[in-house]
Amino acid sequence: MYCNSLSVIKKKMAEQPIKFGILGCASIARKVSRAIILSQNSTLYAVGSRSLEKAAKFAMENGFPESAKVYDSYDAVLDDPDVDAVYVPLPTSLHVKWAVLAAQKKKHLILEKPVALNVKELDLILEACESSGVQFMDSTMWMHHPRTASMKEFLSNSELFGDLKSVNSSFTFAAKQDFLENDIRVKPDLDALGALGDAGWYCIRSILWASDFELPKTVLALRGPVFNKVGVIISCGASLHWEDGKVATFHCSFLDNLTTDVTVVGTNGTLHLRDFVIPFEEKKASFSVATKSGFTDLLTGWKPKPSEHHVTTDLPQEALMVREFSRLVGSIKFDGSKPEIKWPTLSRKTQQVLDAVKLSIERGFEAVEV
CATH class of the missing domain: 3.40.50.720 (NAD(P)-binding Rossmann-like Domain)
Known part of the structure; x- marks a missing residue:
């Protein structure tokens, strides 16, 4: 009782x-x-x-x-x-x-x-x-959208996707002048990481997610970052390199048209995602995959064609x-x-890579070990 x-x-x-x-x-x-x-x-x-x-x-x-x-x-x-x-x-x-x-x-x-x-x-x-x-x-x-789990199933399938070879991620949006002058994300005393911390965080997380959160060996910032007049990054990019030959690149910016793309390439397959930060629709999201694709004999098309996959949800990802x-x-x-230690662990790995990108920029675009 x-x-x-x-x-x-x-x-x-x-x-x-x-x-x-x-x-x-x-x-x-x-x-x-x-x-x-x-x-x-x-x-x-x-x-x-x-x-x-x-x-x-x-x-x-x-x-x-x-x-x-x-x-x-x-x-x-x-x-x-x-x-x-x-x-x-x-x-x-x-x-x-x-x-x-x-x-x-x-x-x-x-x-x-x-x-x-x-x-x-x-x-x-x-x-x-x-x-x-x-x-x-x-x-x-x-990270909490059911689409994310569905995409991971594809990436984990050795027959359909194979071994990970490369990732490319971008998150950009064309901020208005008021944002570029007054938003906290462009103020050195409030959010000194600027676009790298705001948009770059998402790019880095997507790359780590695709690589099963295996940290890269080295990070190399790409030349040509853009700073505002008080020294805050408003556009930048980097490449990430693993000891086994995997490579990833990302670009983040407050100056370019809205783009939230991820491309993940394996030995057998490819995953494409165009709205990874915020889905085009709140309760439906999609991604496309291609497996062992090639051109037709006369080079007039693809065979097989990529397939589109749709995932619905009753609740928005937030x-x-x-x-x-x-x-x-x-x-x-x-x-x-x-x-649950999973979540702080993922946060720390994302921060580690972000720190390495920032350090590479500060060192004149030298490779930095993570």
Whole structure:
């Protein structure tokens, strides 16, 4: 009887939604607020800003329940004992301070990317999370789309894809003049990594994802990066090299037309993806693959032709991210589970490569070992 009652209690506890606090009212926080509402296992519980009026306006405009707490500081959110987890969309220069403090306050953490200015700062964050037993996850949303798992199935098929040989990734968008002059991503004291940290993070993650997160041996920044007048990168690229001969390249920019492409080439097959950061449609995404393709006898076409594959989802990728994170938090909170180390590991590897690209640029385009 006691065991039955205990199992019912645990089930009820597990059904309780994870209570989120949000630090700051950045534009991207609107999207994640909606994701928290859609996830079905989390709830918007609190928001904090340096201005009470700004926090209240954000809560009202983004679907917070009337019972939600509105605070005039980030500290107040972290000091609220009922907040289970926090989403931190603050400028990268503030991540180490507030992420470490959040972990010390036993708050599970979704941290906006880039997660830190360098791997040294990230290690401070991850050490704080590990010491407090809290879950860490970066906000790379495309990782949680079901399309990503479907593509990995193709890449893992030795007959269809073979051995990985090369990856090319690009994320660019033509920012307006106001962005180029005033956005936090072009300010050296706020987001000093610029386009490399913002768009380049996605490119690097896609390359590591395709290579099963095997780190490259060396990284070489491509010549011709573009800096703004205060020295922040607004366009750059790099090549990555593995000891077994694999190679990858990427280009990221605030100056080019919107492009989010990934091409992965194996000995037998090729995968093409044109919208890897944000799918063209919220609930349907596609990718194309080709296996053992060649030209026809008269060189008039392909044989066999690439095939298009479509993946549907009931929830957008950001809501699936929040759902998975909240599931992990619930397991820790109600079942005594340990934090999942996969997510901080992927964040650290991405940061390591990003750091190497930055160092290669600073050293005059020398190869840098990762």
